[in-house]
Amino acid sequence: MGSPLAKYLDKPTEAAPLAVFRIFFGLMMVGSLLRFWANGWIEKLYLEPTFHFSYYGFEWVRPLGAFTYVIFLVCGLSALGVALGFKYRLSILTFFLSFTYIELMDKTTYLNHYYFISCVSFLMLFLPAHRYFSVDAWRNKKLAAYYIPSWTIDSIKVLLGIVYFYAGLAKLNSDWLFRAMPLKIWLPSNYDLPLLGTILQEEWAHFAFSWSGALYDLSIPFLLLYRKTRWFAFAMVVIFHVLTRVLFPIGIFPFVMIVSTLIFFDAKFHHRILLFLSGVFRIGKEKWDAVLLPKKKEKTTSMVKWVVALFIGIQFLLPWRYVLYPGELFWTEEGFRFSWRVMLMEKAGYAQFKVVNPATGNYFYVDNSDFLTPFQEKQMSFQPDFILEYAHFLGDQFKAQGHGPLEIYVESYVALNGRMSQPFVYPTVNLLNQRESFAHKTWIVPFQDEIKGL
């Protein structure tokens, strides 16, 4: 086992960066769950709607009434456990499962950053993030270690690199680069910002933001990796995410990304953070380090290596699945999710469902607000898988009301990146005859324009 790969996998590095990552990640998750709860979103997004949009294959994941609060509580407590490094494996497993369950309950709320958190927590299941500066290490001296395999920290860097780089690749299209869309729609409405407000009305500013955004996403992973550009890169990270936070309703994601990129810094930097924390909590860090330092390095079991390698491999491939589908990706959204296509398009739609009695030809329209919240209706109106799922729900609903045999059609219009709205689904297709699958949805009216690029 003298190959470069084997050597790499055994190469040790200080555990401090991973410990800091674990602590901050856990704390940010606690914070964001509290914020979610305090904003009343559990009630509003998961308990108030009577119907929930499911991910294909995960129809069994549903909100559980008042018990949903318990899931959030468990999720929050496990995040705290992760931060503390208390029963770490159990905590991170619980966190991964509960957080992912929450995200799977209703795809209306899909956000790339939620998916990012699921990905990170899955990866962390296999990382020795509790070996250093954790309750577990403090209680179990055999577990404690000053050094961990270097690949464990690199795997997080790779994941972060994928997020940025793929977000950058996704911007390499004619709408983003040559029409400055959707920023041309989004930026002017920030007219009331001091200083920036006036600039954001200018067309050159829209192009400047578009191009620099793409450049930023594509280059930042490399600038962070290279020691000499690291501080510059981090300054860019902060400026970029602060700007997105100011300009868009983007929640805590900018903060998560800023803090996550700290992992690119060397161990010395993280020791300083830990020293600071030790000071605050009166933990004798130096004494600890003295005990740990001479400890020999860890070896990783090969199963873990395989799982992580497979996971990273999937991350590299998954965003490309869209090339298997015909038609414009932004229009059909087949292969759009789980691909780091962040803040990429402005899309809005209108879907009016028609319930037809095939025997008599009689029909009536559905008032979507009878079944959906405004948020759900908005998301449903331009995403084909939502439209289909909702159509089947309506079919079941009206059959149960004794409407007998029926057919469901939709008259829908969608506007994409400032284009005039166009018909979206063929109004002559009975949606009850269509089934959800990974196959291309032939009942979507092809996009009547062209967006070039990736």
Add this chain to the structure above:
Amino acid sequence: MLKKSFFFGILCLALWACSEDDSGGPASSGDSFDRSAMLVNWADNIIIPAYLNFGGTTQALESAVASFTQNPSEATLQEARSAWQTAYIAFQQVSMFDIGPAETVFFRNRLNTYPANTTEIEDFIASGTYDLSLPSTMDAQGFPAMDYLLYGLGETDSEIVAFYSTNASATNYTNYLVNLAQIANSLTASVVANWNTGYRDTFVSNSGGSASASVDKLANDYVFYYEKALRAGKIGIPAGVFSNLPLPGNVEAFYKKDFSRQLALTSLQAAQDFFNGKHFAGNQTGKSFKSYLDYLNTIKNGEDLALLINAQFEDARAALNLLDENFVAQIEIDNSKMLNAFDELQRNVILLKVDMLQALDVNVDYIDADGD
């Protein structure tokens, strides 16, 4: 050291940015479209004058109802009816402004939930005890209930007058009708007072771009009104668009009968005038959705959306003008014309709700969840 203080500086910046403060600052001037000026035009030239005008008509309605009930006769009944008609038309010009004080008191629902629930109304009159501030009584008050009480109680005018004079429960009928007119007037007076004493400034100064800012809220209210109250309420629902069979009983001003088209046309005109920023009094126009779209179009070089929307308003009006002035009759004679009018109105729902809201970057209602 420099590096560290720089790092500290940007971290502070990050913390500041991530704190949940997105209160709208004052509007900047310059070349950009002045949303504040649009809000001022809306408030001072359209909304407040429309409410003042409506307030005058509810005042007149209250006195006409009072003189009718104090001195019931076919002549005073006609006067009360005519005051009701004037007020109902004026209501169509304020109904869409369901924001601020109007939203707080459920203005539209309390004044115009139809069809009126006549069973409930008769029960209330018979018992003489009711609380019209309860949400469950929305369909027992307002213009639709007065429609029933002024037009629907009997076949002939003299039969109707008898309910307020010789009927065993005449006092109860009188009290109920008076009560409804008073509520309509006092609700309107309170909304007008609120606009005049503070809400106007709140409305105008909330000129930011967040979901709770005035432009975003009123844009949503406006589209909601057009889609639900005008398109669905006045045409779609009675034409049976949302049910198996037409529902002529759900026509606005069901008992007055030959009034429904005029109400719908007034509502459509008010919606179009608001879109164009036309002053309530006079033909002058100010900053509006239209001028905002025109301004954004100079950035976007897209299609002239404002032109398309105005053209569609005209098409919808033409389709409404093809209808009988009594929608009940129209539904019975030829419902396809009603369906046609619905389709014409529907086309503008797409232009307003999808294209206009996207162009203005206004999010669809009350969604304060994160984006990414």
